[in-house]
Amino acid sequence: MKPILRVENLRFYYGPRTVTSEPLLLDDLSFHVLPGEILGIIGPNGCGKSTLINLLSKVLMPHEGQMFVHDKPLKDMKQQDVARAMAVLPQDISVSFHYSVEEMVLMGRAPYRNGLGWETSVDYEIAEEVLDLTCTREFAGRWFLELSGGEKCRVLLARALAQQPDMLLLDEPTANLDLQYQTRMLDMLAGFARQHGTTVCIVTHDLNLVGEYCDRVVVLKDGRVHREGSPVEVIQAETIAEVYGAQVHIGTNPHSGAPHVFLKAEAMRE
Numbered sequence: 001m002k003p004i005l006r007v008e009n010l011r012f013y014y015g016p017r018t019v020t021s022e023p024l025l026l027d028d029l030s031f032h033v034l035p036g037e038i039l040g041i042i043g044p045n046g047c048g049k050s051t052l053i054n055l056l057s058k059v060l061m062p063h064e065g066q067m068f069v070h071d072k073p074l075k076d077m078k079q080q081d082v083a084r085a086m087a088v089l090p091q092d093i094s095v096s097f098h099y100s101v102e103e104m105v106l107m108g109r110a111p112y113r114n115g116l117g118w119e120t121s122v123d124y125e126i127a128e129e130v131l132d133l134t135c136t137r138e139f140a141g142r143w144f145l146e147l148s149g150g151e152k153c154r155v156l157l158a159r160a161l162a163q164q165p166d167m168l169l170l171d172e173p174t175a176n177l178d179l180q181y182q183t184r185m186l187d188m189l190a191g192f193a194r195q196h197g198t199t200v201c202i203v204t205h206d207l208n209l210v211g212e213y214c215d216r217v218v219v220l221k222d223g224r225v226h227r228e229g230s231p232v233e234v235i236q237a238e239t240i241a242e243v244y245g246a247q248v249h250i251g252t253n254p255h256s257g258a259p260h261v262f263l264k265a266e267a268m269r270e
Helices: 050-055 079-085 101-112 121-133 149-162 179-196 207-213 237-244
Strands: 005-012 026-033 036-043 064-069 087-088 168-169 201-203 216-221 223-229 247-252 259-263
Touching: 005 050, 026 050, 026 223, 036 050, 036 179, 036 207, 050 087, 050 121, 050 168, 050 201, 079 087, 079 101, 087 149, 101 121, 101 149, 121 149, 149 168, 179 201, 179 207, 179 223, 201 207, 207 259, 216 237, 223 237, 237 247
Parallel strands: 036 201, 036 216, 087 168, 168 201
Antiparallel strands: 005 026, 005 064, 216 223, 247 259
């Protein structure tokens, strides 16, 4: 099976680089994502996770290396084609203008508009579907800026789904959600990926989320891939100590069999 996304020997840094510069944010980073899989990308703060999302969405450009989507160099793709292939749910929510929730979701249809760019009946049908999927129909007529952080996150996910992309790139998607909507969102995404063959790439600090929902995990450290494999292979006490400097106990969820991380309080450590 050919990867939907290939990242090869990626290097990135901010500002001019000299021999005495700080370490690269991304240093010879290489990995791939397969069609239909749910991939988790984890690592400590500053390891380059959010920078990687910005590179994949062409907000930033790498200094070295290549990214390929469906074997096409990302740098050569038109932004419209990138938007049809990948949709991004950013960590930082920044909207300055007053748009209704429905208008925000319909923005996800922009890559498919031609001519004058007016929405079609198909665009509205898809918007209705994703509003239902994300449990956001109840405030479709409200102003986006009036919503809570968690509600905004769900609306932006609806907008991303409205793009009907081959791959979703989600940067800390559950950070602003309460426990109920964390579970709802992840269950919905897992079901959506299975039903539509959509690839989902989740950048997160939540190791238990990764254990429960991801098919494969890539661990970043110092801008490189430190380890990759299935959740059972990757979520190990030794790996977490190496990457995060934290002492943990790894158990098993009795309902799903997924690995589960338990913190060891300092007073309880052996």
